[in-house]
Amino acid sequence: MAAIDFSAFLLGVTVLFGVIWLFDRLFLVKARRARAEAEGAEVAEPWPVDWARSLFPVILVVLILRSFVAEPFRIPSGSMMPTLDVGDFILVNKFSYGLRMPAFNNKLLENGEPRRGDVVVFRFPGYRCADGNGNIVRSGDQTCQDPNAPVPGENWIKRVIGVPGDRIETRGSELFINGERVAMDELGPYKGDPERPEDQLLMTYGSKLYTEHLGSINHTIALTPAYNMPQDIPNAVVPSEVPKGCYIVMGDNRMNSTDSRWWGCMPEENLVGKAFFVWLAWRGFDHGISGVLDLSRMGKVIH
Template sequence: MTLQSILGNFALILFVLMVVTGVIWVLDLVVFSKQRRAAADKALVEYDERMARSAANGIRMDEQGNARSKLEADILRQPTWIEYSGSFFPVIALVFFLRSFLWEPFKIPSSSMVPTLLVGDLILVNKYTYGIRLPILNKKVVQINDPQRGDVMVFKYPKDMTQDYIKRVIGVPGDKIVYQNKRLTINGQPLAYAPMEDYLEEGTLSYQKQFTEQLGPVQHRILNNEKMPMSLQADDFPGREACTYNYEGFSCVVPEGNYFMMGDNRDNSADSRIWGFVPDKNIVGKAFFVWMNLGNFNFDRLGGIR
């Protein structure tokens, strides 16, 4: 693992911080605090003896109680590095637990999921709906649900596991996916499409053809660019022998334990058509909520993802 990949892995950084601050917090609880208590008790005994000798010699000391309390407090006070570690540890541990097992925030970096998701959208991803996975290793330990056609899913990019991608689940294991003339057929059943008003894509200031697509129980919007050809330059990827490509499109049979993903911005998305299938082990979670977009704030867009 390179330094760049480590710095780009926020979960790993958070885990290291949690371990370091947790170890310091435990050491302070079982070792350092007891050492400070012993040092304070010794200093107080010496202080009391000193005060007793002074009193025996007729020397009166003012505000002895305050001085004694201050001496004890100074010795018992935690060093700054221990105090900060103890303060940050529960916060870091809580954040690590929430984003590892419940919900993780993501920011949409590209336009591949327009019009469903816009560049800069801040979304929440459900980390447990597809099963509980070990943090960092992303190894599933508890099976819960399988991804369904139409789900918007975050996953590790198969060609670079340090990158998170987001696309829509088009095909599940065993499905035969046919994409011809920019229309999908799944297991011999053509999907239903209905035209909508042309969509103005803000990034390019160009109009795209917009349709609703009925993918199982999920109806969502897609974009098509009529100027873009159907022919694709596919990479070499595991399972490519299950796919055939021609000028009009392609067909693929999804291997067991894999998923076929596509962006809703169909002619502006590098997805399973290009780089192949997504293994189950790469799954991060299901995107389910848009909660903010600082560059394109619109209350109407906030809420659940379809």
């Protein structure tokens, strides 16, 4: 899930407006009032002070709500289909896994850990690559030709499959956790709008839907082996046992998701929060006014 670093921007603006307002109150306002009284004129605030005084409380409230309560995100790709579709706007619970400092993301308060089956938003950690000294580093280059390529500052969304200490294995479309095969019930072929590229791909390659029973979470996944068959776990990047402080995550569109099978485990410190609600499903104007919103998905609780 691509996103600009809006948290850092919001924090910076909040601090800037707060500093302007406080500096004016401490050092400038008395002199300004004295000059106005001597001249018999009304006290006029400079426009930066007026803006800071007016906007600081509003932006501070937004920062607190967005950082510690819930944050909106938009789904940009089909890697979580059919659970989440392109254009879904979701809310992410920022308190589910502890309070974190805005922008810096360091944890301020513990409040539980992700469980198998949770749909989580996280900062993309980058691909695991060997540098010239034989060390494993995180890179933004999927091919690892440039191990020092910067990792893009993006937020991604996937489902937690393995928690620390789990032994994860995949064999084609089959998933094994701690030696036991994860059960699936076939629902039938994927059906969608043949004019939408995301639906067209799944339908063209004969995708089938299954209910996957991941612990207490029952959710729908799409399997499309004719389109792509991701590398199995374990592999050169991903060991079978999930390390401490890490999670194995995958997309529900299993054959069309760049996830832990390609770039390794997701570090705990990269967590943003738990996705829990679809509040808007925007499909654009490609199919006329009637196709702008998908009312059937709006209000959906994410499982």
